[in-house]
Amino acid sequence: MKFSYCGIRVKNLDESLKFYTDIMGMKIVRPPSKLPLVGGTYVALKSPDSEQILELNYYEPNSPYAKPFTNGEDLDHLAFFVDDFEAAMKRFKEKGVKIAVERVDWWQRTKGAYILDPNGIWIEIAETTVENYLRD
Amino acid sequence: MKFSYCGIRVKNLDESLKFYTDIMGMKIVRPPSKLPLVGGTYVALKSPDSEQILELNYYEPNSPYAKPFTNGEDLDHLAFFVDDFEAAMKRFKEKGVKIAVERVDWWQRTKGAYILDPNGIWIEIAETTVENYLRD
Numbered sequence: 001m002k003f004s005y006c007g008i009r010v011k012n013l014d015e016s017l018k019f020y021t022d023i024m025g026m027k028i029v030r031p032p033s034k035l036p037l038v039g040g041t042y043v044a045l046k047s048p049d050s051e052q053i054l055e056l057n058y059y060e061p062n063s064p065y066a067k068p069f070t071n072g073e074d075l076d077h078l079a080f081f082v083d084d085f086e087a088a089m090k091r092f093k094e095k096g097v098k099i100a101v102e103r104v105d106w107w108q109r110t111k112g113a114y115i116l117d118p119n120g121i122w123i124e125i126a127e128t129t130v131e132n133y134l135r136d
Numbered sequence: 137m138k139f140s141y142c143g144i145r146v147k148n149l150d151e152s153l154k155f156y157t158d159i160m161g162m163k164i165v166r167p168p169s170k171l172p173l174v175g176g177t178y179v180a181l182k183s184p185d186s187e188q189i190l191e192l193n194y195y196e197p198n199s200p201y202a203k204p205f206t207n208g209e210d211l212d213h214l215a216f217f218v219d220d221f222e223a224a225m226k227r228f229k230e231k232g233v234k235i236a237v238e239r240v241d242w243w244q245r246t247k248g249a250y251i252l253d254p255n256g257i258w259i260e261i262a263e264t265t266v267e268n269y270l271r272d
Contacts, residue, residue, distance in 0.1 A: 001217075002266075003160070004215045006215075035243070038242050047139045052142075052188055070209050072207045072208020074255055078141075079140045080137050106171050107171070133166070134180060
C-alpha cells in the first residue's frame with residue numbers, strides 16, 4: 001500500500017493549471033481526463049526532477065461533488081522547496097501572487113514564506129531540499 | 137522550484153500517526169519536531185518504496201493556528217495505491233476504518249473505493265500503480 005498523490009479541488013481548471021505550471025514550474029504528467037459518471041476532470045502534475053505528484057480535480061457545476069467551495073483546516077499546506085528564496089519571492093510578486101506570510105521567523109534552518117494558490121490553499125516556500133528537510 | 141510534500145492538519149497526533157503507520161503502512165521519515173513559535177509539531181511519513189511525502193501538522197490549543205477544525209473542499213483526496221484491493225478493504229473493515237464509498241463504479245481501469253482518515257479526509261484506495269495511473 002503506497003501513498004501515491006495528493007489531490008486538490010480547483011474551482012477553475014485553466015486558472016489552476018496556469019498557476020501550477022507557469023508560476024510554480026510544474027509539468028503535466030497526465031493530461032486532463034474526464035470522468036463522465038463523476039462530472040469531473042483530473043490532471044496530474046510533477047515538478048521537474050521530483051517524484052511528488054499533485055492532482056487537480058475539477059467538478060462541473062452539475063456534478064454531485066460540486067459542493068460549495070470552502071477552505072478547510074484539513075489541508076494544512078503544500079510545500080515547494082526552492083534554490084533561491086529571494087528570486088522566487090521576487091517572481092511571485094511580479095506575477096501578482098498573493099502572499100500570506102512574507103517571511104516566517106519560526107525556523108532557524110532556512111528562509112521561508114507562505115503564498116496562496118488561486119483557491120486560497122497555503123503554499124510553503126522554503127529555501128531547502130527534501131534531503132535537508134528530512135534530516136535537519 | 138519543486139513540489140516537495142503535502143501537509144495535512146491533524147486534531148490528535150497520536151491517533152493520526154497510528155492510522156497512517158499501523159493501518160496505511162507508512163513509516164516515519166522525520167520524527168515529530170516541535171516549532172515553539174508556532175505552537176505546533178510536525179512529522180513526515182513515507183510509504184516503503186515510495187518517494188511521496190505526507191506531513192502531519194498538529195497545533196496546540198493555544199497556537200494561533202489552532203482554528204476550529206473544519207473539513208474543506210480544497211483538499212479533494214489523498215490516494216493510496218494497493219496490490220490487492222480485496223485484501224486492503226478486508227483489513228480496513230477489521231480495523232474499523234470508516235468507508236465513504238465501498239466501491240467506485242466510475243473507473244473502467246481498476247477497482248477503487250474511498251475511506252476516511254481520523255479527521256474525515258477522503259482517501260482513495262485503488263488497485264493500480266503510479267506508472268499505470270500516469271499512462272492509462
